[in-house]
């Protein structure tokens with residue numbers, strides 16, 4: 001009988017996307033009552049939470065580690081990508097970046113696995129990458145709400161999201 005894990009790994013290698021599966025699925029689970037030394041997220045009963053509160057019993061201490069999202073950020077590994085185009089992006093870049101930072105901060109306050117990986121402005125185009133496709137989706141929705149423009153979404157087979165947001169000049 002064929003080895004299923006071998007087939008899976010072959011499929012993965014042969015896939016056209018070079019994005020890796022989410023880090024969380026490849027790492028051994030952290031110990032209960034761990035805390036991320038970078039973002040302060042805590043791991044309790046199988047879930048990472050943004051809260052910094054850990055209920056410790058007397059004599060028990062926090063185990064410090066780095067959460068999967070912070071590891072993703074460190075490796076520059078993204079599951080969501082936004083390309084912001086159009087003359088307006090250059091004109092209102094600061095306001096746009098502020099809005100994105102705001103959305104990301106609010107998302108991370110409840111869901112520590114949603115973080116910004118990078119933001120780069122080049123030749124009039126802003127490219128923003130996120131650890132989760134959900135955060136990229138939320139940012140695009142917020143940009144449309146705040147600034148208008150149009151967003152086009154493209155999900156790849158492995159669930160990663162590419163968004164192109166376009167808005168022409170103010171006048």
Ligand SMILES: [Zn+2]
Nearest residue numbers: 036039067070
């Ligand atoms: Zn973290």
